[in-house]
Amino acid sequence: MATLKDVAKLANVDVSTVSRALNNTSYVHPETKKKIYKAVEQLSYKPNLLAKGLRQGKRHSIGVVMPSINLSIFGEVVQGIEIQARKQGYSIMICNTKDNPIVEQECLNRLRNGLVDGILIASTGQNARLLRDIKTSGISVVQIVRKQDKLFSSVVSDYYSCAYEAVKFLYQKGCRNIGFVNGALDIIPYQDRYKGYRKAIRECGCQELVTESRISKENFYKDGYDGVLQLLEHNPNIDSIMTAVDVQGIGVIRALKDKNIPVPNKVKVISLTGHSIGGMLETTMTSMEVPSKEMGEKAAKMIIDEIESNSPNGPALQHVVLEASLVERETT
Template sequence: MATLKDVAKLACVDVSTVSRALNNTSYVHPETKKKIYAAVERLSYKPNLIAKSLRQGKRNAIGVVVPGINFSIFSEIVQGIELEARKLGYSIMICNTNDNPDSEEECLNRFRNGLVDGIIIASTGQNMRLLRDISASGIAVVQMVRKQDKEFSSVVADYDACGYEGVKYLYAKGCRHIGFINGPMDIIPYKERYRGYHRAMKECGCEEMVTESTQHLGDYFQDGYAGVAKLLEKDPELDAIIVAADLQGLGVIRALKERKIKIPDEIKVMSLTGHSIGSMMETTMTSMEMPAKEMGVRLTGMIVEHIDADADHQPNRQHVVFDASLVERETT
């Protein structure tokens, strides 16, 4: 592999001249530059960007830590992050944790010792001390979807309102036996969705029926599929099912069709975390849609603002909450 010295030798100039020409740090005669560029092309020289970034103290890279991106809201948020990062001159590195704290710790240490200027994370909440250490070392941290620590800026959705408005919408449709298939309650968005569901059910005078995933690594499709039997066992008059995430909704729809229960005539189905897949299904699913790409854009702007700011003049912490909007489709 060609080196800076090889380029200098072929162009018959000093190494320092090659460096100045390639980095545009000071004047180099146009004819000399022409010879240097010709040597670079002939040798297929590629500068050591890692070493360069270390010397400059900036990597122009953002680490993104998510539970997963398959059939989830995180895939669309990450798209928003990547597109905005590219506009701002940054690349992104994605790490999937499957909501496993050990995998998350491994990802964070890799980013900490690697080449990122900032980390955007949907955390399990089990590695907050490590995140604070990383932040203290000068790497910016911003939370997405899950606000685990008020000391870090965050971008989330109003999950409580999603649960509340979901129940109110179904109640207005005539539903009185509204079941809820939730995710693990120790993860903040699921806890807040339940809180909104609980409040609305109480106001409507309806009895709660809730099943939840007990594992972070659970199969959400299976949670939805199995949840139908559990809810029907609790209340054979079940007339509506709310799911926390679209993938659970897919399981619900499959289970109802196998039981020959008509959607939406007999049981209505809606998701509290809308994803684009909901509009592409054979039976399109009503959902509370989050502005995922806009959330990604906002996250990127916030992390870059932290990265670019002087250490003594960091921007104030921001906790941004996006509203979801109800999109009515065939399942209701």
């Protein structure tokens, strides 16, 4: 395994120069840096050894691991993280996993071997052992949006209540055939939403009409479009559709329009994870609004407090649950 001395020898510089270049602790001529970085690459010098030394001091950087930041609450969560981090003198590094556990693993390994003091993650739940190892190595870890492991602090929303309250709301509107286009049930929030939906449906004496997304990790819009068509095929009397996220709701609205089914007169639509885009559509969408920016700000503050804690064990674990609020718009 290559060492700093090996890098210094190949780059024909002193070990102290290599250390200064990699740590950015003082000026090193750009050409010299280029030689050092080339030597690091040639020797496959392991960054985790570097990171161990770097973490003796603070890098004031946070890794943010998200499944997506495109037209979802994750983008708004990241905004909240960045706002709070900047206030406290930290920068962020964003990794987009598409909910692929292999990609997530690669992202986590890059971050642990890089220049971050902590990691905020909306995890797939498939890399628990790696995350615990990262935590043990001295890098703070806080879960956001998804609480997959009780051993890490978390900031989430009450997804169970979102679904439960949405069903009750639709029932009060006179709906009796309430369909649900959900996400993949191997992800915690989708499990919680289904549990809330099922509980309320049973209390209302209605039939479960659910389609579980099979491609939600790739195309939420197509999930919504195809999902409502599947539900209508099995129950043409559906009078309302709940979707796990707004982009699914957009797909639902488009599919209903293509089938000449008017919204909301024939079928009402509600999203369980409100995003700002819902209020900008031609037919604005009713949603359970999740305080996504607040969630991001809270998680950023929690992880920075953990990073800067003087206690050997860090702050006590916190599991924060933020409530969503119903915003009625044109689709209901």
